[in-house]
Amino acid sequence: MFGHMNEPVSLSRDVNAVIIPAGEIVTLREGTHGFITQALGGSFTIYVEGNLFRVAGKDADALGMEPMEAPEIPENASDKDIEDVIWQQLRTCYDPEIPVNIVDLGLIYRCEVAHDANGERSVSIDMTLTAPGCGMGEILVQDAQEKVAIVPTVGEVSIELVFDPPWNPEMMSDEARLQTGMM
Numbered sequence: 001m002f003g004h005m006n007e008p009v010s011l012s013r014d015v016n017a018v019i020i021p022a023g024e025i026v027t028l029r030e031g032t033h034g035f036i037t038q039a040l041g042g043s044f045t046i047y048v049e050g051n052l053f054r055v056a057g058k059d060a061d062a063l064g065m066e067p068m069e070a071p072e073i074p075e076n077a078s079d080k081d082i083e084d085v086i087w088q089q090l091r092t093c094y095d096p097e098i099p100v101n102i103v104d105l106g107l108i109y110r111c112e113v114a115h116d117a118n119g120e121r122s123v124s125i126d127m128t129l130t131a132p133g134c135g136m137g138e139i140l141v142q143d144a145q146e147k148v149a150i151v152p153t154v155g156e157v158s159i160e161l162v163f164d165p166p167w168n169p170e171m172m173s174d175e176a177r178l179q180t181g182m183m
Helices: 057-063 077-092 135-150 175-181
Strands: 007-010 015-018 027-028 033-040 042-048 051-054 108-115 121-127 154-161
Touching: 015 057, 027 051, 027 121, 042 057, 077 108, 077 121, 077 135, 121 135, 135 154
Parallel strands: 121 154
Antiparallel strands: 007 033, 015 027, 015 051, 033 042, 042 051, 108 121
16 A cells, blocks of 8 residues: 555645544545555555645545455354454554554554344444544544445444543554564
């Protein structure tokens, strides 16, 4: 996905985007020109007139890109199979400013799969942020929720932001620390 770095783009339609790092939603108009600076996990960070914006994967077509498809699951998937797919999905959620997924950043504290009254699976996740005041927090939660919700057999997804214990760089995977230069 790094092949899209600094790729010029012109929006083919109006699209909602989030200003980074403020977290405010704005509308970028059809014909707006910019550059894709990050294309990871199905969402895009674009640079337009000195500002960075996050465009959700569902709007990939406005950038001339393909949207992310729902993951495949094994036939008669067990809860363990579904949990594995959920972790894979969470690994497709990226902080728009850091090219590391939220799992390797150490932001996911808990992920549990259960069954609801209708026989569908319900997923409960505790996650944190690198900083409590992060303007992108709700956007990261929404991204994670959308990516888990498209997993077949998952009916409900509940994600709670928690700040205990506080996040620190030691929670990152070795690969993430190496990638960010925090080794």
